Amino acid sequence: MSDTDAQSVFFMRDTMLPQVPPPAGQSGPVRWLRENLFSGWFNTILTICGLIALYFLLRGLLPWFAHSVWTADTLSECRQIIAAKWGPDATGACFAVVRERWTQWLFGFYPRHLYWRPVLTLVLMFVAMAPVLFPGVPRKLMIFSAIYPFLGFWLLWGGSAWVPLGGMAGFVLGYIAWRVLRENRPLVGILVAVVIALLWWLLLAGPVIDLFRSIAPLAIESVRSDRFGGFVLSLTIGVAAIAISLPLGIALALGRQSDMFLIKTLSVGFIEFIRGVPLITLLFTASLLLNYFLPPGTNFDIILRVIIMVSLFAAAYIAEVIRGGLAALPRGQYEAADSLGLDYFQAQRLIVLPQALKISIPGIVSVFIGLFKDTTLVIFVGLLDPLKGITDAVRASIDWKGIYWEPYIFVGSIFFLFCFGMSRYSMYLERRLKRDHR
Incomplete structure (x- = not known):
């Protein structure tokens, strides 16, 4: 066989090579560190500077958080507890103030016996948002989503139930007018809907609400703003x-x-x-x-x-x-x-x-x-x-x-x-x- 014929014969492997692990520098944490933190001399310098800054930051913050006090009635009592446990020169966080006053941060000066109303409003808000934000929720809940703003207003501020119902009636009347006119005159339908809603709120809602309030005074305790x-x-x-x-x-x-x-x-x-x-x-x-x-x-x-x-x-x-x-x-x-x-x-x-x-x-x-x-x-x-x-x-x-x-x-x-x-x-x-x- 000549050299030319030998070179024209191709070799095909009939078995697979066994798998071998990748090099140590091409997988796992080592590869991530090299690609993200030490990919070049400038990135390496930035990484080292960042680690130094993080060290000094954590050196001051970790003891402060580790010496936290969650049970105390006053700030001075917090400091006494920290000094007694970790020495007179120790510093620590006094999160007891959060434990004592968390309701004030959440509810302000809302009456304590009515806390259930803002909590219920928050829960119902997630229910009303669900059909708007997630496609798997039944579309029928969109009716509740439309009602929720008026229900939430009534739960938070209280007072007569006819006030939010009167406000909702303006939207209902405007929606009906828009549905009637939207096919032939969509722009006119929008304008008519807005005018009807405004006329209801400005001229008719007050007397109608007063009438229904005198007939059936549905109300809960009101809360001032x-x-x-x-x-x-x-x-x-x-x-x-x-x-x-x-x-x-x-x-x-x-x-x-x-x-x-x-x-x-x-x-x-x-x-x-x-x-x-x-x-x-x-x-x-x-x-x-x-x-x-x-x-x-x-x-x-x-x-x-x-x-x-x-x-x-x-x-x-x-x-x-x-x-x-x-x-x-x-x-x-x-x-x-x-x-x-x-x-x-x-x-x-x-x-x-x-x-x-x-x-x-x-x-x-x-x-x-x-x-x-x-x-x-x-x-x-x-x-x-x-x-x-x-x-x-x-x-x-x-x-x-x-x-x-x-x-x-x-x-x-x-x-x-x-x-x-x-x-x-x-x-x-x-x-x-x-x-x-x-």
């Missing part, structure tokens, strides 16, 4: 503002892209004005100036005024986030809607908005998280938020005068849990709606 505080106040303002600002932001985003000059001008003016004014200014407006624009003798609850202003503030930012999602859609999507013969509202509901909202999910959730944290600014209008208002009230007590870090750690941890939960749900929603798998 100045008794609200802590996380009951933050959740009330935050959840209500989130629920109101999202549809309002969608309407503003669509209005800003409208071809009608008046609607576009009003939407742009509103968005730019709200975004150019600090939230604190709007809160002062809600607290001091809004009553000047209301009829004499009108007593508009301060918490409801704050909810309105916070909702308008968040709606302006959500509108810009959604406008970015609308701008990201290819022009072909709009042309596809036109080719199918869909009108404006059908195209927005079935094709445009679902895709734009999916694109805008991270930005929308970021606005929601910032909105929930901004509820602490209500301290500037005299409401007792958990971070400043309730904490200062606790620290003003003789028993806990001088305590500092522990209340802020407790309040910050609860805020973190809520905000982290919103961010995790955002990521879950993005994964569920993702269609372009590769």
